[in-house]
Amino acid sequence: MNEVAPLHVLVVEDHGPLRTQVVALLRDAGHAVEEASDGRLALQMALEQPPDVLVLDLGLPGLDGVQLCRALRESASVHVPVLMLTARDSLDDKAQGFAAGADDYLVKPFAGEELLWRCRALSRRHRLGQPHVLVLGALRLDRTRGRAERADRSLDLTPIAYQLLLHLAQAWPRVVTRSELVRSVWGDEPPESDALRSHLYLLRQALDKPFGTPMLKTVHGVGYTLELPRA
Structure with a gap:
């Protein structure tokens, strides 16, 4: 991970132990990480300071992941790459996520290294900070x-x-x-x-x-x- 610039990642996950695990994984890889467990708070954070990658759980209090992603796409001034992190693995669930504006999908349980390289790939793919x-x-x-x-x-x-x-x-x-x-x-x-x-x-x-x-x-x-x- 040292060969690439650190990312600013916002992790939105209401399951405390998993959120702690993901945050630690990203920080150990050298990234700057913020975290939230509530959909409404996460949307406010993402709009005030857009992250390089948003790691987003689907089932959240306040706003669920699909609602949050859709609201972010409607209100943010730049494109924020969204990696949906969820236990829902049906094609219909994935289609709903992509329709709401998600950029990638990672199904739980997942390997930590896969989450890291998917975040890196998203950050490159979307050329950070470019218009929608x-x-x-x-x-x-x-x-x-x-x-x-x-x-x-x-x-x-x-x-x-x-x-x-x-x-x-x-x-x-x-x-x-x-x-x-x-x-x-x-x-x-x-x-x-x-x-x-x-x-x-x-x-x-x-x-x-x-x-x-x-x-x-x-x-x-x-x-x-x-x-x-x-x-």
Whole structure:
């Protein structure tokens, strides 16, 4: 951990022993850590001094994790990367978290080292302190509200299709492998069926079908990338 700059991490967890464990883990790795056990207090802290990463439990008093994340996206002036830390591991629960604006998901119980590298990855991925809106040519992604537009036309995306598009946009112009896309949505527990294919199809229907030039490009044998039309 010494080779990277320390992060400012806000840990929001109402289970005292687990919160203490996570805080100690992050501090031992050299990070500056604040903690909260109540959703309303955590939202106030995050808005007053946005952390580099917010580690957020789903079940909280005051505001639950989904409510807190949604309120943060609506009110914060910068994009705060949110790692949801929860025992709820169903696809529906993950979809709700991503729809509220979460950036990553870690299911309890988890390995401490995995939490550390996910925090590091989130801090790099979101280029700390940058505005919510990500613009690539005619594509506009509002990370506060989980909305996307192309050529000023709103895209009707499912939560998972939006998450895939956001990951591709943040990685642009790099080609993203299938395994990376799967990991960005389902973490280390991918579904048994080839769900990625279905969600990429839905993404193409919304992102490309209404327009003359496709943006989602398949790089055979490698993965996927976004191609920006010249016009």
